[in-house]
Amino acid sequence: MWFEGLNKNEDFLKREFNNRNFSILLYYLSTVCKEDDIFDKLISPFYHTELSDDYLKYLLSFPNGLKVTQESEAAEQILDGNVMIYINGLLISVGMKDFKSRAIMESTEENVLQGPKDGLSENINVSINLIRSRYKRESLRTESHSAGSKSKIKLMLIYDAQIADKPALHELKEKLSNIQVDLIQSAGQLQKNIIRSTFNIFPLFMTTERPDRVVKNLSEGKIVVLIEGSSWALIGPATFFDFFESMDDPVQMPLIGQFLVFIRYVALLITLVLPALYIAIISYSPDLLKIQFALLVAGSRMSVPFPSYVEIMFMLIMTEFLIEASIRLPKTVSSTATTVGGLILGQAATEAGLVAEVMIIVISAVAISNFVIPVNSMHQAIRVIRYPLIIMASLLGTIGVVIGLLALIAYLCNLRSLGRPYMKLL
Incomplete structure (x- = not known):
């Protein structure tokens, strides 16, 4: 018996049709195929055809009409939205898929100021x-x-x-x-x-x-x-550098486009290195700061009971929570909830003496800089990779930051994308 596995499905239909000269069997999934097209293109012409050979030639004239010899292949064709027609001892597959997809919509994840707004489709x-x-x-x-x-x-x-x-x-x-x-x-x-x-x-x-x-x-x-x-x-x-190009760049005047790309690389350095540098300088090398700024930072941290690496890890993790909440919450409340949550968290943490005021500025700069990177998959990677740098800075100070950056560069230079160097400039 044909299609024993599919016979258990309520939407799997087996329909037999007879005219005066010959008969056919149709097998298809009603939830996947467009039944109006089946009637117009398969059933109606069947009743107007006298010879089975003529109808067979008609079926094979479809762009996707083909003979199928194995039942497993026929089942795959049905699951893919095709109709199987049994005629003259042969199985013929004809595509009648009814693919439900949204209309062409504006790209929501890669916004541009100028240029086309349409995005790719699921079809x-x-x-x-x-x-x-x-x-x-x-x-x-x-x-x-x-x-x-x-x-x-x-x-x-x-x-x-x-x-x-x-x-x-x-x-x-x-x-x-x-x-x-x-x-x-x-x-x-x-x-x-x-x-x-x-x-x-x-x-x-x-x-x-x-x-x-x-x-x-x-x-x-x-x-x-x-x-x-x-x-x-x-x-x-x-390549690594492809992820810092926006589709707005070619539209801008050359100098403006180059400036915007430069800004993105500056943002990359800030979001990647600034938390680790904060720990390294505050905990190990405060003498690198001007005396007035060093005293300012020391004064703001007088009430903070934790070392700098605990302070910055706490705030970064809270920021990660806010980012995830903004993604998972319904759109009607996500922006309000995360904005209010961020403001309350920052103010309450500083007033309670858990973090320094300078820390709030550092975390804000890091969070904003991270989202300057135009491609989502890259700024997610940067969010993860800065934590090893923070660990290196907390263990070895400024030397740890340098070692971490050199290790990161060596790791990137070792990567290959389809056999091509990941750090290739051109």
Whole structure:
């Protein structure tokens, strides 16, 4: 009996149709297929066809019409939204998928002041349409793949055949074919399974929901992976410096664009190094400060009963709590709750003498600087990596900060994205 596994589902339909000359059987999932199209394109023409061979030729004339010989393959076709038609001892698959997705919406995670506002869609075909409308070259290639032994999620590789990095493309295809997981539903999951490194912190692929960023990277010879059901694309090979470019930069005048990029690198240094430097200077090397500023800091910390590293760790963790709360809370209350919570926490902590006033300034600068980085996956990595620097500063002072930064640079230089150096400038 055909499709024994699917027969137990209420939405799996087996329908038989007869006309005067021949009969057919239709197998499909009513919740996945568009039944109006099934009637208009399959059932209605059946009753107007006299010969079974003519109807068979009609079915094979569909762009996605094909003969299926194995039951396992037929079941996969049905799960993918196709209708299986049994005729003349043959099984023919015809695509009738009814994919429910939102309309093309504005990109919400990568905001720009100028430039296009549309974002990629959960529907791969819609996303490819948005990309092709901006990148009109015959050399643009699309290749279909799948991932997930259970989900069989559809992936689409997109690249420019003339300028794409061929070794990187070969490595990516090999990594995709070696993925051994049951379920993949997002670009982040796919990236994690491609990298397969437990201790990697920094993103080795760019994730974006902006078609213009996809097109920009395609023009640079990079490879894009679209995932069915996700509005985020994966781009590789990526470099560390790619994550500090905003799609507003090419729109600005050259000097202004360069200034904005410079500001982002300054923000990176502040959010990464400032907490560790605060501990190193306050606890180990106060003589590095001017005497007036050193006395000011010492006076503000007179009532603080904790060492500087406990003080800064407490405030950083509270800041992490506020950031997570702003993400998880409903949008109607998240901004109010986190703003009020931050103000109350900072004021109460200073009035109670748990932290110094200077500490509030340091934490505020660190938090603001972190969100200047335009790509979310990178500023999440920076949030994590500053804690080892804080530990090094609390143990060894200024020397610990220097050692930590050198170790971080060596680690970044050792990273590879699809075989390409992560710290490559051009």
